[in-house]
Structures are given as C-alpha cells and as structure tokens.
Amino acid sequence: MPTAPYTSGSDTTAYAMSGEDIELGKKTPNVTITSCDSLQRPVLGRRKTSGMVGETITDHKLGYEGEEDALTKVGNFLWKIHGASIITRYALYVIPVAALLAVPLVLTATVYADSRAGDIRLLGLFVWIEVLWVGLWVCKLVATALPIVFQAACGVISTGIRKYSLVLMALEIPVSFFLWSIMAWATSHMICAFDSCGDKDNWLATLKTAFKALIIVAAIFLAEKTFVQLISVNYHRKQYDEKIRESKKLIRLLDMLYDASRTIFPEYCREFQEEDADIQGNTLTDVRRKMAQAGVQTKVIDNMGRVRDKVTAAFGVMASDITGKQVFNSTAAHSIVVEALETERASKALARRLWLSFVGEGREVLYQSDLVEVLGQQHSDAAEEIFHALDRDGNGDVSLEEMEMLVVNVGHERHNRAASMQDISQAIGVLDSLLSVLVLVAVAFIYATFFSPAFAAKTTQLWTTFTGLAFAIGGTMTDCCLYLFVKHPYDVGDRVDINAVELVVERISLMYSVFRRVDNDKTVQIPHNVANTLWIENVSRSKQMKERLSINVAATTSMEDVLALRNELNKFVAAPENKRDFMPELDIELRNLNDLDKLELRVEIRHKSNFANEQLRNARRNKFMVELLAATRRVPIEPPGGSAPALGDPANPAYSVAVSNGEAELFRSKHTTETEAKRLFPVGSGLSMFMPEAVSSAMQSPAVAMMAGVMGRRNGSVTEGRRSVDDIVPRRM
CATH class of the missing domain: 3.30.70 (Alpha-Beta Plaits)
Structure with missing residues (x-):
C-alpha cells in the first residue's frame, strides 16, 4: 500500500497543546503536532513517534465515566427545596382540597347539625369523606416508601434482590389503590360515629358492599400489574443487561480514545479536517459534498456546523450552572462519539481519526505500545484494556479495516438493541392491554355477583364459560409469551436460520415476528406459536464459526x-x-x-x-x-477420473484393432481366470475349508443353503449348483 509523504518544512505549523487547555489555547512545551498544508494527505499513521506524548496527559481525565452530575451551588439550593421532604410536597396537594372539604363538615356540625341522609347525620358522612381524602395520600406515601424499605431490608440479604424495588416503584399507583380500598372499607363505620344506626339504611349497606367488591377488584388489578412488571424487569435484565454493560464499556473506551486524539490533534486540524466534518457535521456533510462536487468553496458550510456546536455548548454551560448537570454539552467527547455512532459514515470517520491518531507515522497497524506511548506509562492498564477491546481476533495488532468494523458494529448493535427494546416494550404493552381487558371482565363479574342474587346463582355456569374461553385464547397467548419472554431466541437485527432459510429479524411483536430473507429480500411473517416448533439457529449470537x-x-x-x-x-x-x-x-x-x-x-x-x-x-x-x-x-490433486487427456484428444488418440473370434474368446477366458484367482474365496471352492469346524457347522442352515443357491445362479449354473473354473472354460471354448 503506497504511503503518502509526511514531511514538515516551511509549510507546516507547530502546535503545542495540552488536553485540558485545547479550547483555551494554552501551550505546553512537551507536545509538538505538525499540521501539513500540503493537499496530499497521508494514508497511514500520522502521529510523530519521536518523544513520549503521554507525558502531557498525566492528570487529564480521559473518557466519560458517567460521573458528570456534580451539583453547583445553585443546583444544590434548588435540589434541597425540591427534595427536602415528601410530606411538604404532598401538603401542597392535600391541604387545599382538605380545606374545601372542611367547609361542609363545619356547616353540618354547626348550622346544619340536624341534616340527615335517612337516619344518618351528614356530619359523619363528611368526616368520612375527609378521612378518605387524607387517607388517599397517606396510602400513596406508604406506597412510595415501600421500595426504599424493601431495598434496605432485602439488600442486607442479597444485593440481587434490590432490582425488584424497581417493580415496587412502577406499582406505586396500584399499591396505593389497593391500600386505599382497604382503608375505605375499614373506616366506613365512621359514617355512623355520631348515630347509633348500625347498618339499618340500605344505602350504607350498599356502600359497604361496593367497597368489599372494590378490595377484590384492586387486588386483581395489582396482581395483573405486578405480573406485567415482573416480566418486564426480569426480561430486560436477563436479555439486555449484559449487552448494555458491554456497549457502555466500548463507548467509554471510544470516549477515552477520542479525548486523547483531540489532545494530540485538535479538532478541525489539517490532518483530520474531513474526518471531523463527517463526525460532527452530519446534518451539513451532504450539502458540503454536493457543493464541493459542483466546485463551490465550502468553508462557510464547514464553519456553520462548528458555530452550531459552539452555540449549543454555550447554552449547555448556562443550563449546567442552573441545574448542576451536563445538559446538551455538544463539545464533550461522549456526546460527539454517541452522535457519530448514529450513522455508518460518521462511525467510519471516527474510526479513521482514532486509528490514524495513534498509529505511528508510516505504519500499517496499531500496537499496544502505541497506546501506552500516547497515554503514558501511568495509564498502561487503561491502554491494555483498550487494546484488548479493539483486538477482537487476538493477533496482537489492529488494522484500519478492523477498527472501522468495530466502531460500525458498535453503532449497529446500539441501534438494533434500542429497536429491539422498543418492540419488546410494545409487546409488553399489548400484553398488558389484553390482561386489562380480562381484568375488566372479571370486575364486571365480581360486581354483578355482589349486587345481583340471581346472577350469583348462575355464577358457576358463567365462570365455566369464561374460563373455557380464556383457556382457548390463553393457549396461544401462553405459547407466544413463553416463546418471546422466556426462550427469546433472537433480537431485532439478528441473523437467524429457520428451517435452513436465512433470515434477518426486522420486527418483534407479541404474536408474530417479521423477517427479511437474505437471498431475495422478501418480507416473511412467522407467528410465534408456529416458530415455537421450529429449529432456530441464531448466527448473530454465535461465537467464531x-x-x-x-x-x-x-x-x-x-x-x-x-x-x-x-x-x-x-x-x-x-x-x-x-x-x-x-x-x-x-x-x-x-x-x-x-x-x-x-x-x-x-x-x-x-x-x-x-x-x-x-x-x-x-x-x-x-x-x-x-x-x-x-x-x-x-500439489497437484487430480479431479475424479484423473487428469489424463480425454479419449480422442491428440495426446490420447483412439485406436481400433481387429482380432479373430477365437482370440477374443481366449483373452476373455484368461481374464476371467485371473480375476477368480485374485478372490479370497474362489467360486466353487466351498467356505468350509477356509473356516474352523465350529463355524462351518454353524453355517449349515437353510439360510446358508439358500445363499449357496444364489451364488450358483450368479455363476451361471441353476441345476448343478457349483462348478469349477476348469469346467466353465472348456464350454466357453
């Protein structure tokens, strides 16, 4: 591969920049970067290998570690106000409505003290309503505290159980509703607190019955939501937790490499002007290239992308001062890397920039020593981790093609994983909707049973019909749920072979999956209950094949x-x-x-x-x-039939020789005699003389006799059974 010249002379400019002060323009005497003004750009490594570059990056924090959420003074003040006490925040919701409900309570206690609903004073009713309102927020407060209590209590036993606190967080409303229904039924006697009426009034008995049914309804609703949340948490943790960790690790390593690359080669320098334009100017790159093909200068287009990033970063700094968090920081390495991974062109440009930044000038591969030289000996462990992540084939070096393939695959896997998680979330949502319909039907049965004696008498028959219908539908649903959430043989973007047909997964739904055939790009839809019985080979999840x-x-x-x-x-x-x-x-x-x-x-x-x-x-x-x-x-290895020339070829001509009939018969009988002489058991000699006595006696059976008869027929004698070669040859003569 030819190497473009990489020389420094009068047309070069020297930069001496440290990683911390690139944006400010401060110079350090240890790093020298040569920027060529020549139009011919080098093809191979562009980093000058004279001197230790890593000495200037000793204290520089390479990469995004996910620890950029440090709060400023303003952020701490706002956070204290927002998170001082949940009781304070709930008081803003409870007190105004409670004050409004207290107005009829005071009136029925003073001015309208004799107001009644049947035999019950309205004072008790309004007191109970006030208790219901306050109790609603108390139940919500208890439901909010349950995940914290569960995590603190179960975390002592096992840290793996803490993940289920996420389920309790998602079930805050169903748990609140269940606790409130119990509280409402338990406090319904307060309506008669100012009377000795008991349950004489029909409306009070009906109210208590309604709340009894509400408890059962809330319990069913809570069970359904718990089931869905457990599926969601367990599924996502089982299928995607390891993949997400691996993806974050690779992106963090790319952040470190990009930060170090910017340290030795500033953004939009002469060496990487085109790569940086592709990495950070995705929205303007097409316009710039079209104008360049038309012969129009594109410096203005290039600068528009840089100005956009600077303005965005400035607003990000202002937002960070208020919130204490990194908000749309477009100049951070993590933001640039994540944006570059969105498109294949930007991913390849990022890979070229990283590879060319670290590879020594004129070299064709990247070694671990190159990373150690750039990052410094004090970061040798990080350099080793980065190199092992890049060297997927384990051959001790990384080529430019290998680097491009790795970065592009990181972007593709990130996109496919996001699409797969979205499809699975939609499938879980569809499952939740179907279960909600069943819960709604169950609620109708429960209330009808509580309030209709005639309906209650037929409950058994109706529940049998409902159960049979649910079983008929649930068989298919169960197969689909087991296939999707338990087996889960593929994700979006995976290459799979189903019944020897090569497919690519395009979309996953609750009841079916959509594939694209590799051979002709046709779209194929396969129901999960059918695919559950087929052999599925996942190529993407396989290791080296x-x-x-x-x-x-x-x-x-x-x-x-x-x-x-x-x-x-x-x-x-x-x-x-x-x-x-x-x-x-x-x-x-x-x-x-x-x-x-x-x-x-x-x-x-x-x-x-x-x-x-x-x-x-x-x-x-x-x-x-x-x-x-x-x-x-x-070697050579000859094909079947040998490598001799074909019959009739000038190298292998065909000959025709005339012989008499007697000569032909003589040569034919001679060939037959020689063939029979080569046999281990000549025909007509008998098998007993070549076998032990026990074996020969054991073979004297009708089956052996039948075999001997067949052998006799094969040798041309049906009546005589056996003949020697000497008897056959004279007859043929």
Missing part, C-alpha cells in the same frame, strides 16, 4: 498429496494478510470412497467471526475458495 467444504478428487490420490494440500492451506491461513480472517486450525478429512472411482475430501476452515455479516463472510469465503483451487493445482 467454522465452515466445511467438500471436494471430490481422483481415486488415485495418495496420502502424501492430501497432507501436502493441508500444509499449503495451513500456510495460507497463517499468512499475515489472512490471520485476521481465519483461525490457525485447519483439517482435511476423507469422507467417502463413493463407488471406488473417486474420493470425497472435506476441508474444515474456522473463521474468526460468525456469519452475521454476510458481505464479510462472502469475501472471506471467496478468498479461501480461490486459494483452495490454487493449492490443488500446485
């Missing part, structure tokens, strides 16, 4: 030729240009002899990745197939 190729060779191929072919292929996979694609283990197996006219060999090759990326897999497979053909010709 292997491939088996079968070839047929001539039957005269020797073992030395097979070993020579294996050695040639081993040299190919161990070559520096191929060691990133294939594992060093390669084997050849003799699979079949067929009809003794050819040998079937199976070559087993191991890739260093799975087959999720179809384009990459095809490129690697084509490379190996071409080498396999070339290796068979170098």
